[in-house]
Amino acid sequence: MRAGGFVFFKTNHMSGLLRWLIAAVVLSAAAFFMGEYHNDVYRKLLLWVTLALGYNFLFGICGQVAFSHFAFYGIGAYSIVIFLFQLHLPFPIAVLCGIALCILFALAVAIPSTRLEGFYLALATLALGQLFIVVLNEGGSVTGGTGGIANYRLPELFGMRVRGPWYTGVIVLLLVFTYSILKRLDDSWFGRACRAVRDNPEAAAAMGVDVARTKVIAFTLTSALAGVAGMVYAFVDNTVNPPIFGIENAFLLLFMVIVGGAGRHAGAVIGAVLLFLLPFWLSPLVGHHHALVFGVLVVAAILFQPGGLIGLWDRFSRSRS
Amino acid sequence: MGPILQVEKLTKRFGGLTAVAELDFEVREGEILGMIGPNGAGKTTTFNVIAGTYPATGGEVRFAGEPILGLPPHRIASRGVMRTFQHNRPFAGLPVIDNVLVGAHTRFAASLWSVVLGSARSDEGQRRKRAEELVQFVGLGELRDADVATLSFGQGRLLEIARALAGEPRLILFDEPAAGLTPAECARLAEIIRGIAARGIAVLLIEHDMHFLLPLAQRVVVLNFGAKIADGLPDEVRAHPAVMDAYLGSHATPQ
């Protein structure tokens, strides 16, 4: 639909499934050529890209300003750990319960706030994000308090325990799964309805779009996807603790999408990769002040390049052709 | 033919201001009903109440025999009432063809689940073809993939029409489609509106400009201060003393 959509390979004739498979294999295989440290960085990068893709659908495509994405990531992560190791639920049940929990919370936030102006969703999700951290810190033995929960392991599935670079493969699957769902939605009547709601809600309603319902579905779906990503994250370091799921990271996610180019999958990927890797290069130069550089980047993007880096790329490739 | 839209004693008040007062009229199937009136007469408000954007203060609106007052706008659209806006309201982030496809929103059969699972055959391709035909029909064929920001004002008017048609309406509400168009564009627009009526779609056409409206409409309703002051055939309305009065001093004068 849109030129420059994020495609792994230009293979129109190749069947969709095969294309996804190849992408997954290539991205996973890379993990086997890395040392432990780089593998760790690579995994976090893949998770950030996954989160940015989901958040881009909510913020960039549907136009909803929400700060709860990391709270849902955390709800997913904590719930899988608690359900598995404290309630001793079977693995598939624990996963389903975790997703159900995310959906429940998402509906509880979205249904009242999407009926109001967009500002209230921002407020409600900000509150949820803060509340979640408080609950984690005060959760006693259930959440492990400020120290979180550690010393658990991914249970054996079908007699195997996935670990090392193989677990990177699981994260790649998560990324491909997330992207394929978002891409299908975006290319359908639903994605168009989301963009219409973002651009002009009154006209969208006149065209037959149920504005409130569209917003609630987009919010719930992307929140549930964040929850699933959180479940995968829980077994990356085999530890979950509160700071990861705070508001700072929710803002970083917003920055990634804005700098990369809101509303475009490729933009979300570029923004996530850039802002995730930037601190690694910057910290030798500016120490912990890289947040300042991010701030400048975001302000520059908003003022001078609202299409983000992907928009810049479009202009560049158009002027060359 | 029978009425597709029946408006009875429709009233809309904004605080102390009565924008629409006990308005009665009906649109028959396949006809072009014109609605004229000076600035602030309540024409757009009438549309907004019929389309569900504003709640009515009183009265009744029936579409295809069923009451529709109180339904939300998207439900009214899905029943087959589509509209254009007096001021262009495109979806700025979507190319022309996708703007039109949003108009077809209520006509997609694939459920959200089948979209996510990629399972059921999608009607996306078929809808897209329909939308392309409509873009051609209003004369924007060349601009199918254009950014809406690059459209001229007149092209934006045509996009509004194509988008509304994509919803496969039985009744279409046009709010001053000719406003701001050049005489050549007006002539083309008149042809397009005749073409729409010829497809069996009932048209309710608000227009300021009597020169444009009178040759096009089969019947005309005249509003002033929210109330109907005259209705009838174009020639009758033109000669009506109350209409002459209402338009005296106003910029559009009957010929």
Ligand SMILES: Nc1ncnc2c1ncn2[C@@H]1O[C@H](COP(=O)(O)OP(=O)(O)OP(=O)(O)O)[C@@H](O)[C@H]1O
């Ligand atoms: N949302 C609103 N709130 C308050 N008053 C309104 C609102 N919308 C319209 N009005 C008032 O209702 C009256 C009728 O306005 P309306 O827009 O329906 O007129 P119109 O016949 O479409 O005029 P025009 O030819 O200028 O488009 C005007 O006095 C207007 O100021």
Ligand SMILES: [Mg+2]
């Ligand atoms: Mg008006």
